[in-house]
Amino acid sequence: MAQKVCFITTGVIGTLLVIAGISFVHYFPIIFESIVKKQTVLANNSTGFEEWANPPAPIFLEFYVWNLENPDGVVKGDKPNVTERGPYVYREERPKVNVTEHGNGTVSYTSPQSFFIDLDLSVGDPMNDTFTTLNVPLLTVVNELQFMSAAERIALYILIGKHQDVCVTHTVHEYIWGYKDEVLTKIKEFKPDLVPTDVFGFFAGKNNSNDGVYTVYTGETDSKLTNIIDNWKGMESLPYWTTPQANMINGTDGTYNHPFITKNDTVYVFSSDICRSIYALFLEETNTRGVPTYRFAPPSYLFANYTIYPPNIGFCTPDEAHCYPGGLLNVSLCQFGAPIFMSSPHFLYADQSVMDMVIGVHPVEELHRTFFDVEPYTGGPLNVSKKLQINAHLKSYDFYWEDWYKHVSEAYVPLVWINEHGAVTQESADDLKKQLYLPLKIGTYGTWSVLGFGCLLVVLSLTCISVMVCKAKRSSRPLDYSVNIDANAPLINGSTRTEIVPS
Structure with missing residues (x-):
């Protein structure tokens, strides 16, 4: 009796564990997803908010400049011959400040950028290293002359003066962070509204500044909208391109994504550097400091000519007659x-x-491709490398009073290329594994362990009870013994022989 109770109790416990295991299998993913979404929304009490406002990953900005080896030959019509120099590396800080929450599920902020030279990671000193390249301020002014009247052309030509060089030599620091240009200074004094500043440099004015106010969705009403841009500088679309699709401000600012990203997702990012949104598709599974990640990269046709990728017709300005090579x-x-x-x-x-x-x-896909390594559960970008090259369009301008650009061959001359990259630290990666993957493993393996152990107990209980019942049946069945007398058996000592046989 005691054994029977024990076996039944075991079966009941096993059944309860099976029910609990099935419930965990069904509800654990729901609970896990709910917790992750709660922690990744852009709300003050979430873990995601802190990482969004103050990205923990160090960011580096690498500049590679292109030295023009044959400046005199270029003026005469030779093909530009360039060599890459660099990198010149800067540490970048870009916290989000002036964070303002609105009542409609959005939040606004600015992201001022500060840059600090890292000579240990650089190949030289940008303050002293020089290189030769195109005179972009002069090229810009000459390019604008074609849209002016003859009188305006002559006036600007006289103002600029004859002694201007098509190619110039500057330090790396000047060309990147800015120098006061003679041509721009004269034009600024003559016609202030023609040029915004008399300082030229591709990152001039960007140190300790921001690129405008962003308003993004917090993800509280829909996690898929987390950090998606609602408007930039108050604009919901851009004014630069020729189709509504090209002018759309799609995606995030690239620093934070919505949780539970899949391989089928398209990751959109708006970049103020190129005045448009880009997108990236799943490329491959990667691993960032021990954390599984998905690598997304822009497709090869992102900047293709519209004849190859029709949506790009919107980036032909002012019309499709002014489309450029892919x-x-x-x-x-x-x-x-x-x-x-x-x-x-x-x-x-x-x-x-x-x-x-x-x-x-010499393009090499592995070295020169932009990519984003994203942790799929949280959407966190753990390893990012955004690469971009700045080029000047050199072509002949046949103005009759000067031969600055009369004999040059058409070319898109590379000036500088940039690699803005950052990767999560090992410490942050270890914290993520403890806070995310450890509970996930415990929950997943624990759930199936409970279910499996419960099934084992039920099977064991049923087996033992079955064996016990069978034994009980066999022991409770009576044996019927009868006496068979063999009449033909010989008598011994005057008695009959009997045989006892169970019936």
Whole structure:
């Protein structure tokens, strides 16, 4: 009796464990997802808010400059011959400040950037190292002359003066962070509204400044909208391009994503540097400091000519008659009229015709491709490398009073390329594994362990009870013994022989 009670109790416990295990299998993913979403929304009491406001990963900005080896030959019409120099590395800090929560599920902020040279990681000293390149301020002014009247052209030509060089030599620091340019200074004094400043440099004015006010969704009403831009500088769309699709401000600022990203997702990022949104597709599974990640990268056709990728017709300005070779993005409208074109470093994915215009570029996909390594559960970007090359469109301008650019060959001349990258520290990666993956493993393995142990107890209980019942049946069945007398058996000592046989 005691054994029977024990077996039944075991079965009941096993059944309860099976029920609990099945419940955990069903509800644990729901509970886990709910907790992760709660911690990744952009609310003051969430872990995600702190990481969003103050990114823990160190950010580095690498500059590679292109030295023009044959400046005199370029003026005469030779193909530009360039060599890469660098990197010149800066540490970047970009916290989010002036964070203002609104009542409609959005939050606004600015993100001032500060840069600090890291000579230990750099190949030289940007304050002293010089290189030769195109005179972009002069090129910009000459490019604008084609849209002016003859009288305005002559006036500006007289103002600028004859003694201007098509190619110039500056320190790396001057060309990146800015120097006072003679041409811009004269124009600024003559016609202040023609140029915004008399300082030229690709990052001039960007140190200790921000690129405008962003308003993004917090994700509290829909986690898929976490950090998605609602508007930038008060604009819900851009004014630079020719189609509504091209002018859309899609995605995030690239510092934070929505949780539970899948391989089928398209990751959109808005970049004020190129005045447009880009997108990235799943490329491969990666591992960042022991944390499983998904690598997303822009497709090779992102900057393709519209004949290859029709949606890009919106980036032909002012119309489709002004479309440029694949791999280039004309950003002159958002760069004060300068004939500046963006591309991937070394013209990666650009048309062969673009690369044939210069000597010295050698694109390598593994080195020059932009990518984002994203932790899929939290959406956190754990390893990011955003690469971009700045090029100037050099072509002949046949103005009758000067031959500055009369004999040059058309080319998209690379000036500088940038790698803005950051990766989570090992300490932060270990914390993430403890806070996310350890509970996930415990919950997953624990759930199946409970279910499996419960099934084992039920099977064991049923087996033992079955064996016990069978034994009980066998022991409770009576044996019927009868006496058979063999009449033909011989008598011994006068008695009969009997045989006792169970019936």
